[in-house]
Amino acid sequence: MTRHDSQSDGDRFATIAVGAAKTGSQPHRDGTNDVVPPIHLSTTFEWASGEDANEHDYSRESNPTRAALEEQLARLEGGEHALAFASGMAATSATMLSLVPPGGHVVSSNSIYSGTEKLLTEHVAGHLGADIDFVDARDPDNVAAAVDADTDLIWAETPSNPLIRLCDIRAIADVADDHDAPFGVDSTFASPYYQSPLELGADVVVHSTTKYLNGHSDSIGGAVITDDDGIFEQLAFAQQVGLGNVLSPFDCYLVARGIKTLPARMERHEENAMAVARFLERHDRVARVRYPGLASHPQHELANEQMSGYSGMLSFEFDGTLIELEAFVEGLEVFTPGASLGGVESLVEVPSLMLPDEFSRSEESAAVPETLVRVSVGLEGADDLREDLRTALP
Structure with a gap:
């Protein structure tokens, strides 16, 4: 049985999950009144200027189906911004490569997905020359001892893969705030239904949408949600230009469909x-x-x-x-x-x-x-x- 703080909280989440794509712009309502947002497969859109200017020009940079899903994801996590990526690792990579400069410093939980660990050790450290400190983040004091004024990112998975360890998000968020370091949480195992890292003080939440959000083992994807405008701008550049790891319109449709249930x-x-x-x-x-x-x-x-x-x-x-x-x-x-x-x-x-x-x-x-x-x-x-x-x- 769910343990949401109140029945109304669970009901509200369910309402958002089913109808979150019904937003102000409602791109699926333009002349057809679709209940389900359609899949926009077009790679490009007719150019117009002035009052007739389009919201979308080229699908790598912006696509109506992806935009609807991203707004849906942001509302589910209680964030201001969301970005949909081609995989969970693409979302994680974009976050780390955007926020950690060459020669930077990362403090990470020592219980994380092996792909994330290899990204940190072989690419962020091996190619970018960053220092990576792996700590047992079950004790927030271990995180505090490793973080310093030059730390560029604190990273944690909770619950973790595959040891099912938890990190105290609020306590680590306080450490991050003390050092003005962004704090990212991979919350895939919990899903937005059972955990809200942004409400607990995290700056970035990452999901493999392949998992619970899609829920039907038929779509590979990832997502990043944040409240920070500056972080969003960096990640949006990585998604759309720097790395180009966007989620396809059909996969966006599959994830949006999965979220409803x-x-x-x-x-x-x-x-x-x-x-x-x-x-x-x-x-x-x-x-x-x-x-x-x-x-x-x-x-x-x-x-x-x-x-x-x-x-x-x-x-x-x-x-x-x-x-x-x-x-x-x-x-x-x-x-x-x-x-x-x-x-x-x-x-x-x-x-x-x-x-x-x-x-x-x-x-x-x-x-x-x-x-x-x-x-x-x-x-x-x-x-x-x-x-x-x-x-x-x-």
Whole structure:
């Protein structure tokens, strides 16, 4: 069950999610009164001057379908500006490459997506010569100790991939404010429905729209939302000119369609995830379950404070050998072994077996246990999910 502060908060979010594209400009209302904004595939638009000037000229710089989605994303996160990118990594890359100059300084949580870690170590540090400090951001004091007057960006994932660690967004935001450093949060695992980093003091929120926002495993995309006009201008230049990593009109349509059912999907994801987490916690072949909704999670109280729900992502450590773990994965019928997350179908991923390149991390990053299983709990019947696990576990 959702834990929004009040029923009206959840209702208001649902109303925004369904009708957020109905904004002042209403580009889908020009003469046709479409209920669903159409897909504008045109790469260019007829030029006009004066009062007849177009809002859109060339689709890399501005497209009506993308503009409608970006306004929708901004409203969902309570931000002033949003930008839609070709992937989650494109959104993350644009943020870091725009805000961190050559020779700059980044303080990052040491529990982040492996692709983000490689971006920091191999590109931001390796090619731009920036200094990267990875810290255990579960303790805000560790962040404060690493930040100085020259820090260009503070970065955190919460909940993190795949260790499901949380960072205190408000406390880290206070550290960022003290040093006048922008603070970016990857909030993909929570979705805008269960966490609002901008309200807690973050300057930038990043999502892989591939995941919960789209929700149907049929669109790759990313988004950045911010309240800061200066940051928005830098990122807009990167999106439209510097990198050109814009989300296609058809993918914008798919994400906008997915967002309409986000509240209902997230509540079902959470309900199922709680059922799965409780089942796993009682199983004798499971050494540890990592899910913020469980009282056993070391940051359960922080989750209650800064999240309005626990989402659908969890991980657990299998108590056995890799051979036994592989047999467990092969024995699943309802859960599908595969990468990605946040779709309607339940997925399991074993980083050490399925993604060895991503499993290997730098010494500064938090270690991922060899027998860790990441679970994206979908919308199937909870009884079927538990029975699938019960049958496959040795």
